[in-house]
Amino acid sequence: MTLSSGVGRLVSLNVGRSEPNPAKQTTGTGIGKRPVDHPVTVRRPGPKTTGLHSGVVGDFIGDVKHHGGDDQAVYAYSVEDYAWWSAELGRDLAPGLFGENLTTEGLDLYNALIGDRWQIGDQVVLETTFGRIPCSTFQHRMAEPRWIKRFTAAGRTGAYLRILQEGEIEPGARIELLERPAHGLTIAEAFDIYMHHPQHLSRLLVADALPPQLRADIEKRLAATPG
Template structure:
């Protein structure tokens, strides 16, 4: 373990969800209703998004396997500090797991996390940030807030999707250490802002090796079309 982490925090809450019905058009079921657990969980690479094991957390359910899960979205983390910000904005308390995250973190600055930085979680697991979370109608339905999709996207407080570089067990309260941070310096919040709101800047995202291949392909296709 790195004795001089670039940033550190803890797993404030470890959250998992089962299958629940949803009125949102699509698969008809969702796993967004995640709740804290008081026991260790095992994480492993789930494989391709639509044909693999879906969630990277064993025992966790994903309903919309077209848009969620797979190796590049194996684990989702959201910061307690960003929950605090949203709680003030919405005027109500927000409990860990409400946003459907597997890891509620405390002490990590996810707003300024760099795309492709690596986290040591506990003694075994190593995760890598891949991108922010694009909000969907299932998320909006869960929150019950007007224009939630637009509000969440505009905030750039997207949390972090993570791929699993080293499998193993994570316990509630585990220490998280940022053990590597790419020199390109492109943060998750800036990358998300560009992807959602600044199409002319999309080529800037290509500096990040950790960018999911599906997003890289989409950007390269758009850039090629624009150059014609």
């Protein structure tokens, strides 16, 4: 099913190289992503800790315990949410600053559903899985007071995606929302429940596209809840 309103554009395609990470004891960080002006291959990276880590060829991930793998293969953030943050922070925010691979325009990521499927260009199909949980590396990069708490409270997390169909993408490519699940659970709602409202965790289980590791964690937390 193609939704006529679900059409956007890949404004910037961003790739990160290994750089020192003063915020964590890891081999480095790839959060400092920079726009590229050529096509890039995306492919399934495999398991989080033992696979190829990023789904974007040439992109580096340092903290492989918390980032990368098939269920976090690609990270997207929208220019619309950047504009919101720019107004909040009183400064310009360039594509790639948040460490996203895909800077999008025209797709409402704040109201994206877990399990939305996107086609980028002629080849690649991606599926949204969950929002981004901020970490100390992100805090250090932004150099904003209480950044982790502010980012978490705003709920404008961007979207992690898994790769359903591999191929090449390039800057300026058309992004089309191919399919939406019927459950209506947005990434923002799921993130808010997971972070702040454990009494509603069962709501997250309606999303088949939820990462299996996250689903197992939720089920464990629910099983440990009295009553």
